[in-house]
Amino acid sequence: MPVKVISSRRVYSGAVSLRKDRFSINGRVVEKEIVEHLPSVGILAVAGDSLILITQYRRAPDKTLLEIPAGKIEDGETPRQAAAREMDEEIGYTGTLKPFLKWYLAPGYDTELMHLFVATDLKKIASRRKMDDDENIVAKKVKLSAAVKKCYSGEIEDAKTIAAILAYASKPL
């Protein structure tokens, strides 16, 4: 698909930034706002027949949601290092991390690419790292079978968490 960028203008810079792109696709000129967000990690933390999920107040929906641990990849971190840090900060475990899947959360207008890891051999961390100041997280152990049910019952309302749980639960061996 022949795409030519005509202009790209930053309209806001912050933890989440916004730019306005003008580009031509198949000769048609299109203008579009693009949310610029750092790549991120999500972790499916597996403890026997259970997952360790978190509940967290989310300002955007103004709700407390049940989600997998996740967060931005900070400057200089590899995805694996970010996943280990988020596990420490959000659930207080170390584990063996295996890359599983990668996905865009909202590719229609947002650059965020999330690297999903599966964490096993979980070990509780004695001295927890300080959490990001906007986090208000409670870790919850949920049986995998119960987590799958919550994907259908509406108890889980986060697309990445549903994708992660169902991808793991229905993975062809």
Place this chain on the structure above:
Amino acid sequence: MPVKVISSRRVYSGAVSLRKDRFSINGRVVEKEIVEHLPSVGILAVAGDSLILITQYRRAPDKTLLEIPAGKIEDGETPRQAAAREMDEEIGYTGTLKPFLKWYLAPGYDTELMHLFVATDLKKIASRRKMDDDENIVAKKVKLSAAVKKCYSGEIEDAKTIAAILAYASKPL
């Protein structure tokens, strides 16, 4: 969780808007950028043992992605009306629409709530509606079993599409 909004300031208005919220949670004051995006619909279009997916150039990742048909709920539309319109615009079918799941795409910073429908009894539309000017969409019929494989192979890189396909394929009866 006691949350008090201190201030909320629009910093950009457009098809995607951005605001900066200052709020206190458990007494701690937090500042956060929030992306404001209209609620949306996604459609799992089922034709026998196949799904009708679309490929579309996405500016944010600068890639052509394989996704379910989806789009914003326009002013005055119900989710069902939006789903019918998007099916017309993006794949050129009508169908029987059943609400399936609802999810936030990026609840950490984005207000978008997507209503997922399952569409069956598909009928091709003779005279297609004009598409949004930024769309460059090719409909593709993919066997459900092949679509599930693509969720694991990396051929599908969109979280909502992976969540939708796996939720449908592994739905407990």
